[in-house]
Amino acid sequence: MDKIIVRGLNLWYGDFPALINVNADFKEKKITAIIGPSGCGKSTMLRVFNRMNDLIEGVRVTGEVDIDGTNAVSPEADLIYLRRKVGMVFQRPNPFPLSIYENIAFGLKIHGIERNADALAGVIEESLRRVLLWDDLKDKLKRSALRLSLEQKQRLCIARLLAVKSDVLLMDEPCSTLDPQATERIEELMRELKNNYTIVVVTHNMQQAARVSDETGFMLLGEMVEFAATREIFTAPKDKRTEDYITGRYG
Amino acid sequence: MMNPRTVQKIAFFSLFLSTLLIVVPVGMIVVIIVQKGLPAITWQFLTDVPRQGMRAGGIFPAIVGTLYLVLGAVAFALPIGLLAAIYLSEYARDNVMNRIVKLAIVNLAGVPSVVYGLFGLAMFVVWCRFGASILSGALTLGIMILPIIITASREALEAVPQTFREVSLSLGASKWQTIRHIVLPNAIPGIITGTILGIGRAAGETAPILFTVAAFYLPRLPKSIFDQAMALPYHLYVISTQVPNVDEKVRYGTAFVLLAMVLTVNLVAIVIRYKFRKQKKW
Ligand SMILES: Nc1ncnc2c1ncn2[C@@H]1O[C@H](COP(=O)(O)OP(=O)(O)OP(=O)(O)O)[C@@H](O)[C@H]1O
Ligand SMILES: [Mg+2]
Numbered sequence: 001m002d003k004i005i006v007r008g009l010n011l012w013y014g015d016f017p018a019l020i021n022v023n024a025d026f027k028e029k030k031i032t033a034i035i036g037p038s039g040c041g042k043s044t045m046l047r048v049f050n051r052m053n054d055l056i057e058g059v060r061v062t063g064e065v066d067i068d069g070t071n072a073v074s075p076e077a078d079l080i081y082l083r084r085k086v087g088m089v090f091q092r093p094n095p096f097p098l099s100i101y102e103n104i105a106f107g108l109k110i111h112g113i114e115r116n117a118d119a120l121a122g123v124i125e126e127s128l129r130r131v132l133l134w135d136d137l138k139d140k141l142k143r144s145a146l147r148l149s150l151e152q153k154q155r156l157c158i159a160r161l162l163a164v165k166s167d168v169l170l171m172d173e174p175c176s177t178l179d180p181q182a183t184e185r186i187e188e189l190m191r192e193l194k195n196n197y198t199i200v201v202v203t204h205n206m207q208q209a210a211r212v213s214d215e216t217g218f219m220l221l222g223e224m225v226e227f228a229a230t231r232e233i234f235t236a237p238k239d240k241r242t243e244d245y246i247t248g249r250y251g
Numbered sequence: 252m253m254n255p256r257t258v259q260k261i262a263f264f265s266l267f268l269s270t271l272l273i274v275v276p277v278g279m280i281v282v283i284i285v286q287k288g289l290p291a292i293t294w295q296f297l298t299d300v301p302r303q304g305m306r307a308g309g310i311f312p313a314i315v316g317t318l319y320l321v322l323g324a325v326a327f328a329l330p331i332g333l334l335a336a337i338y339l340s341e342y343a344r345d346n347v348m349n350r351i352v353k354l355a356i357v358n359l360a361g362v363p364s365v366v367y368g369l370f371g372l373a374m375f376v377v378w379c380r381f382g383a384s385i386l387s388g389a390l391t392l393g394i395m396i397l398p399i400i401i402t403a404s405r406e407a408l409e410a411v412p413q414t415f416r417e418v419s420l421s422l423g424a425s426k427w428q429t430i431r432h433i434v435l436p437n438a439i440p441g442i443i444t445g446t447i448l449g450i451g452r453a454a455g456e457t458a459p460i461l462f463t464v465a466a467f468y469l470p471r472l473p474k475s476i477f478d479q480a481m482a483l484p485y486h487l488y489v490i491s492t493q494v495p496n497v498d499e500k501v502r503y504g505t506a507f508v509l510l511a512m513v514l515t516v517n518l519v520a521i522v523i524r525y526k527f528r529k530q531k532k533w
Contacts, residue, residue, distance in 0.1 A: 052421055084423035094414050096433060110424045110432065157418075164422065 003028040003168060003198040004049060009063035009073070011044060011053065018044045020222040022063070026215075031190060031199040033213035033230065035206060037245065040219040042202040046170045048072070049200070050086040051079055067168070084111060086168040087161030091176055093153035095145035095160075100137055103145045103156055104128070107164035127163040131155040131189060151182035155189070169193065171201040175208065187212045206246065210234050218242045284506050291504025300470035305490050306497050308470075310505055315472055316385070316480030317454055317512070320464065323389025323476070324396060324453045329446055331393075332400030336442075339401070340408040341430055360398035365458035367395045372462040386476040388464025395459050396449035403445020407438035440527035447520035451513045457484040467493075483509045 004026035011019035018041045026032045034042045047053045048065060049072060065072040072082055084107075095103050104124045107113075113123075124141070128134040133155050137143075145156055154174060161169060171190075175183040190199055190212050203209050209216055210230060217227040218239075226233060226242045237243045295309055302308030343349040371391030381387040411434050419429040465485040473480040487505045490497045 050421060052417065055417065055420065080423045080425065082423075083421055088421045090414070090418065092414070094418050096415060096418070097437065106419075106424075106432065107422045110419075110422070110428045160422065 001028040002026065003067065004200070005064075005066040007064040007066070009048065009065060010061065011041075011048060012060045013056065014058045018222050019048070022222075022224045024217055024224055024227045026198065026200055028198050029194055029196070030214040031194050031201060031212050032215045032217065033209035034200065034202045034217045034219060035204075035209050035245070036219035036225075038204075041222045042219055043172050045219070046088070046172055046200060046202055049168065049170055050083050050088055051077070052088065054079070080111075084164050085166060086170060087164070087166030089154070089157050089161070089169060089171040089174045091173045093150055093157055093177065095148070095153050095156050097144065097146055099142050100145045100148070100156060101141040104160050104163045107160055111164055113164070123163055127159040130162050130193070131159045133159065149182075150177055151185065154178065154186060158189070158193075166197070168198045168200070171199065173202055173204060176204065183208070206234075218245060220245070281510070284503060284510055287499065288503035288505075288507025288510075291500040292507060296504055297508070301468065301486075302470070305468060305486075305494055306501065310483070310486060310508065312469060312472055313481040313483045313486040313505070314508065316464075316466075316482040317484075317509075319385050319473065319476075319480060320388050320392055320460065320482055321450050321453050323385060324392035325446060325450060327390055327393035328397045328400050328449065332397050333404050333442060335397075336401045336404030336408060337430060337435075340405045341426070341434065356398050356401050360402065363458075364395060364456050365461075367391055367459040368462050370394070371459060376463055382477065383462070383464055383466075383479050384477045385464055385473055385480050388460045388480070388482070389476075391459045391463045392453040392456065395456065396453050399449040399452060400442075400445050403448065404438070404442045407441025407445070408434060410441065411437045440523060444520045444524045447516055447523070451516040451520070454516065455484055455509065455513050457488055460485055483512070 002025040006022055006024045006026075009019055009022040010017065022045065034045060036042055044053065048061065049067070051072065053059045053061070061073050063073065067082070067086065070077065072086075096106060098106070101124060104127055105120060108120060108123060125134060125138070128137060133152060136152070145153065148156060158169070175186050178186065187208065190201070193199065201213065213230045215228065216230045216233040218225045218233060218237075218241075220241055226237060226239045228238075233242060234246060237246060297309060297314070298311050299309030300312055301310065339349065339353065343352075368391065371387055371394070375381045375387035375390050376383055379387075415433050415437070416429050419433045420426070424432070460482050464480055464482065466479040466481050467489060469479060469481050483505065487502070487509060490505065491502050
């Protein structure tokens with residue numbers, strides 16, 4: 001099953017074409033990695049899926065991004081619904097300067113989901129359990145989230161999405177601020193989450209792409225050069241440019 | 252050529268001297284007013300009406316008048332100033348119109364206070380037919396402190412990191428929910444500080460209330476916002492220049508009360524700012 005179907009996607013920052021005729025199918029409940037050199041448009045691509053590019057002035061988009069049967073880039077798309085469904089984990093862990101509890105409750109509050117205190121506490125526990133924070137933090141929910149370690153913060157940011165029932169998780173270099181052990185544990189979590197969520201992860205780290213992803217897209221200068229099963233991309237790339245990148249011939 | 256060490260010493264000494272030159276007058280004002288004013292402060296002075304042509308009795312109506320004016324000014328200026336600041340920092344695009352608005356606010360802050368007084372006279376006293384009243388005075392003072400409140404609030408709002416807004420929007424919050432739940436709570440300390448500084452300014456100014464509210468001598472409390480009222484800065488001006496043979500103690504006592512009120516208000520602002528700055532961790 002394809003969760004996100006991208007057809008003929010173009011994006012311009014003013015006059016600068018950042019995405020050029022991109023076509024790709026992102027499979028449901030799989031991890032898809034997007035790799036490519038710096039500035040090739042990976043983050044731009046992710047930000048199309050939840051329309052965060054709308055915040056930048058002078059952005060123009062053409063083409064189609066079909067998520068569960070609705071075109072996410074159409075002007076009529078319901079952004080609130082879309083962003084709830086398609087959650088984003090940022091490069092720098094960015095909990096709000098609130099308590100751990102309130103960080104997760106925030107999404108539920110703005111979407112008017114759980115008003116009942118017991119049910120709210122239940123959802124918060126469930127979300128923290130899923131990111132394996134519950135046992136460590138269950139007695140510290142009132143503490144400021146800013147006092148957590150980087151890894152815990154990043155897990156909390158993931159839990160924040162699970163609580164509003166996102167089913168696509170966009171991760172933009174989610175481990176780039178973490179040490180190798182923490183990175184490994186987050187990757188483990190991603191594998192676990194893939195049973196229920198569709199994950200698209202941007203990474204600079206090719207080993208990471210090879211380790212966690214089922215499919216990989218390689219981008220270069222705004223184009224999706226090759227998009228295939230991860231094993232194929234890393235062992236038998238069809239495009240010369242992909243091969244050059246994999247073997248480390250670009251920066 | 253002078254020895255670098257000598258130059259260094261001269262430089263240090265002149266810098267130190269300049270700093271001292273700022274501190275000394277401030278310190279002296281405070282010392283003189285405390286020294287001469289404190290003996291006048293009695294329970295009767297604070298709670299009685301002026302008597303014998305303001306040469307005796309107390310200053311209670313002036314204290315109350317100043318409190319009313321300040322509260323009125325804040326009640327008017329805070330909501331408007333805050334909403335304007337939210338519009339300017341969160342919604343306004345960078346176009347000619349909004350640049351003019353921002354420029355106007357900066358310039359409004361530089362307008363001499365007597366001009367506000369004349370404006371208040373023309374606008375509220377005469378045109379709105381509020382007469383010389385607490386209402387006219389409070390509105391005039393409110394307009395005077397608007398730029399302080401807007402500028403402080405804008406700075407506080409803009410100091411909230413952009414990423415918080417992005418994260419909130421990415422969770423599906425609307426722009427207003429983001430402002431309401433994420434931006435405003437983090438900006439409140441700055442907004443409060445700005446408001447308090449505005450209060451201090453409003454409490455101390457004479458010119459804006461001169462034509463709009465101040466009663467020369469009104470030995471009773473105002474009954475409604477359409478009444479005239481006495482106010483501390485104007486009362487001080489009157490007993491210092493317009494009434495002969497006022498005891499020095501009464502004059503310095505009045506100055507002491509005014510100074511104490513303004514300094515207390517500023518002190519509160521400083522404490523709030525300090526406390527929140529220590530808490531902030533991003
Ligand atoms: N707001 C913007 N305005 C103008 N150009 C932009 C903007 N954001 C990105 N770009 C340009 O678009 C191109 C793609 O940027 P993007 O951030 O998507 O790259 P990336 O692949 O995520 O890079 P990195 O690996 O460094 O994160 C770059 O050339 C960048 O300079
Ligand atoms: Mg990027």
